[in-house]
Amino acid sequence: MLEGRVFKFGDNIDTDLIIPARYLNTSDPAELARHCMENVDPTFASRVRPGDIIVAGTNFGCGSSREHAPVAIKAAGVACVVARSFARIFYRNAFNVGLPILECAETDNIPAGSRLQVDLTNGRIRVVDSGQEYQARPVPPFMQEIVAAEGLIPYVKARLGK
Amino acid sequence: MGRVPPQTVTQKILAAHAGKEFVEPGELVSAKVDVLLANDITAPLAIREFERIGVQVFDPAAVVMVPDHFTPNKDIKSAEQAKVVRDFARRHGLPNYYEVGRMGIEHCLLPEQGLVVPGDVIIGADSHTCTYGALGAFATGVGSTDLAAAMALGETWFKVPESLKFVFAGRPGPWVGGKDLILYAIGQIGVEGALYCAMEFTGPVIDGLSMDGRFTICNMAVEAGAKNGIIPPDEKTEAYVQGRGQRPYKLFKSDPDAAYKKVYKYDVTDLEPCVAFPHSPDNVRPVSEAGDVKIDQVVIGSCTNGRLEDLRVAAKVLGGRQVHKDVRLIIIPCTQEIYRQALKEGLIETFIAAGAAVSTPTCGPCLGGHMGVLAKGERAVATTNRNFIGRMGHPESEVYLANPAVAAASAIAGWIVSPEGVR
Numbered sequence: 001m002l003e004g005r006v007f008k009f010g011d012n013i014d015t016d017l018i019i020p021a022r023y024l025n026t027s028d029p030a031e032l033a034r035h036c037m038e039n040v041d042p043t044f045a046s047r048v049r050p051g052d053i054i055v056a057g058t059n060f061g062c063g064s065s066r067e068h069a070p071v072a073i074k075a076a077g078v079a080c081v082v083a084r085s086f087a088r089i090f091y092r093n094a095f096n097v098g099l100p101i102l103e104c105a106e107t108d109n110i111p112a113g114s115r116l117q118v119d120l121t122n123g124r125i126r127v128v129d130s131g132q133e134y135q136a137r138p139v140p141p142f143m144q145e146i147v148a149a150e151g152l153i154p155y156v157k158a159r160l161g162k
Numbered sequence: 163m164g165r166v167p168p169q170t171v172t173q174k175i176l177a178a179h180a181g182k183e184f185v186e187p188g189e190l191v192s193a194k195v196d197v198l199l200a201n202d203i204t205a206p207l208a209i210r211e212f213e214r215i216g217v218q219v220f221d222p223a224a225v226v227m228v229p230d231h232f233t234p235n236k237d238i239k240s241a242e243q244a245k246v247v248r249d250f251a252r253r254h255g256l257p258n259y260y261e262v263g264r265m266g267i268e269h270c271l272l273p274e275q276g277l278v279v280p281g282d283v284i285i286g287a288d289s290h291t292c293t294y295g296a297l298g299a300f301a302t303g304v305g306s307t308d309l310a311a312a313m314a315l316g317e318t319w320f321k322v323p324e325s326l327k328f329v330f331a332g333r334p335g336p337w338v339g340g341k342d343l344i345l346y347a348i349g350q351i352g353v354e355g356a357l358y359c360a361m362e363f364t365g366p367v368i369d370g371l372s373m374d375g376r377f378t379i380c381n382m383a384v385e386a387g388a389k390n391g392i393i394p395p396d397e398k399t400e401a402y403v404q405g406r407g408q409r410p411y412k413l414f415k416s417d418p419d420a421a422y423k424k425v426y427k428y429d430v431t432d433l434e435p436c437v438a439f440p441h442s443p444d445n446v447r448p449v450s451e452a453g454d455v456k457i458d459q460v461v462i463g464s465c466t467n468g469r470l471e472d473l474r475v476a477a478k479v480l481g482g483r484q485v486h487k488d489v490r491l492i493i494i495p496c497t498q499e500i501y502r503q504a505l506k507e508g509l510i511e512t513f514i515a516a517g518a519a520v521s522t523p524t525c526g527p528c529l530g531g532h533m534g535v536l537a538k539g540e541r542a543v544a545t546t547n548r549n550f551i552g553r554m555g556h557p558e559s560e561v562y563l564a565n566p567a568v569a570a571a572s573a574i575a576g577w578i579v580s581p582e583g584v585r
C-alpha cells in the first residue's frame with residue numbers, strides 16, 4: 001500500500017512539460033529529477049517529497065517517447081501516478097522503468113494536497129481525510145508479469161535464462 | 163479450413179509477424195520486429211539497459227542508430243552521449259550506424275536508405291517512428307527499455323490497435339499539402355482523438371499525394387495520440403522502394419469489409435493551409451484567420467517537412483525575395499542526400515540569396531536543442547510537429563506549426579501569412 005501527498009496536474013501533460021528537451025543531454029536520474037515538471041510548475045522539484053503521488057487528467061505523458069519522463073518522475077521521489085488516461089508510449093515506459101501508474105476515471109474528484117492511499121494490487125484508491133474511495137482500472141495481466149519481475153529487463157533476463 | 167475474417171492493413175501486418183492468420187483489436191501479441199531504431203538521446207538509455215541483459219544483439223543489421231538530435235554535438239554532455247552510441251555500434255558491428263556527414267534526421271533517412279520497407283514491423287525509441295506507416299508498414303514508437311529488450315529478443319509485445327479510417331476527398335488548393343491534411347484532421351479529432359488507435363489514411367487525395375506528403379501525414383499521427391499511422395501501399399509506394407529497398411517487401415491492404423472504430427470523411431476542396439497555434443497541435447486555424455501574429459524566427463526542416471518537396475515549395479515562395487529584416491529564417495534539409503539534391507537544383511542558392519541560414523541535417527531547433535533556440539517572448543513559425551510549451555526554447559516562447567509554403571511566406575512578411583499574402 002502506497003500513501004502520499006497529492007500533486008495535481010491537468011489534461012495533456014506532455015513530455016516537454018515533464019522534462020524539457022533542453023535537459024536531455026544527460027540520462028542521470030538525479031539531474032533529470034531536478035527539472036521534473038519545470039515547464040508547468042517550476043517549484044515542483046523542490047517541493048515534492050519521497051512517496052508523493054501525482055494525480056492528473058487525460059493523456060498524461062503525451063508527446064515524445066523519452067523514457068527520461070518517467071525516470072525523472074520516479075527519481076523525484078514520486079511513488080505513483082494516477083491519471084484519467086495515459087499516452088501509450090508513456091504507459092509502457094513507466095512500467096518498464098518501475099514507476100507504477102494507474103488509470104482512474106475520477107481523478108477530478110481527488111483534492112490537491114490531500115493524502116492518498118493507493119493499493120496497486122487491486123487498484124483501490126482512498127482519500128485519507130474524507131474516506132472517499134475510487135476504483136482504478138486493474139493493470140493488464142501482461143504488465144503484471146513485468147511488474148512481478150521488477151521491470152522489463154529482469155523479465156527478459158529470466159526468459160533468456162541469464 | 164475456416165475463412166479468415168476481414169482485417170485492416172494494421173491487423174494483417176501484426177498477424178503476419180505474430181505467426182497468425184488473424185489478430186483481433188485488443189489482443190496482446192508477441193510479434194517479430196524487422197527494424198529497431200534509436201537516436202543519440204534514446205540509445206544511451208537503451209544501451210545501458212541492454213548491457214544489463216548481457217547478450218549479443220539478435221541481428222546487428224536490424225538495429226539502426228542515428229545520432230541526429232544534439233548533433234553535430236552542441237556541448238560536452240551531448241558529445242559523451244553520442245560517443246556511447248558510436249562505441250556501441252562499433253562493438254556490436256552495427257552496419258547501419260550513420261555518422262555526422264553521412265546521416266540525416268532518422269525518420270527521413272531510414273526510408274531514403276531503403277532500411278524500412280512495406281509490410282515491416284518497426285519499433286523505434288522515438289515517437290515519430292510512426293512516419294514509416296507511409297510505406298504501408300506497421301511502425302510505432304517505444305521507450306528505451308522496450309527497445310533494449312527487443313534488441314535481445316528480436317520481438318516485442320503489442321496490443322493490436324483498433325483502427326480509425328480517414329478518407330480525404332475533393333480537390334485541394336495550390337498551397338495545401340500533407341501537413342495541412344494532417345493538421346486539419348488533428349484539429350477535428352483533438353490530441354487524444356486517436357489514443358491507442360491506428361490512423362489509416364485513404365481516399366483520392368491521399369492517392370494523389372507524393373511519398374514526401376505521405377510521410378508528413380503519418381509522421382504526425384502520434385500528435386493525435388495514435389499508436390501508428392498507415393497508408394495502404396500502391397504503385398507510388400512500390401516505385402519509391404524499388405531501387406532502394408534493401409530487403410524483400412510485402413504489400414498488405416485492408417479488406418473492404420474490415421471493421422473500423424470510426425470512419426471520418428473530409429472533403430478538402432475548400433481547405434486552406436492550416437496553422438496550429440500554441441501550445442497544442444490541435445489548436446488549428448485556417449491561415450486566413452491567423453490574425454496579426456508578428457514573428458521572430460522561421461524554421462523549415464524536421465522529420466515532418468524537411469524533404470526535397472518541402473524545400474522546393476519553400477524555394478518557390480522565397481525565389482527573388484528577401485527574408486524580413488526582423489526575422490531569422492533557418493532551413494535544414496533533413497538528409498545529406500536531400501541537401502546535395504537541393505544544391506544541384508539551386509534551392510540552397512535561393513535560400514542563401516534570400517537571407518536564410520542553411521544547416522547540415524539535425525533535429526536542432528525542433529526540440530529546442532540547439533541551432534535556433536527561442537528566447538523569452540519570441541515567436542516562431544515552424545514546419546515541425548510539436549508546439550508544446552517550451553518545445554523550441556524558453557517556456558514563454560511560442561511555436562506556430564505550418565506547411566513550408568506558409569513558413570516561407572511568413573519569413574518574408576514578418577508575420578503569419580499565406581503565400582498569396584506576400585508581394
Ligand code: SF4
Pocket residue numbers: 231267268269288290464465466524525528529546547
Ligand atoms: S526532427 Fe523533431 S520530431 Fe523529428 S525526430 Fe527530430 S526532434 Fe523528433
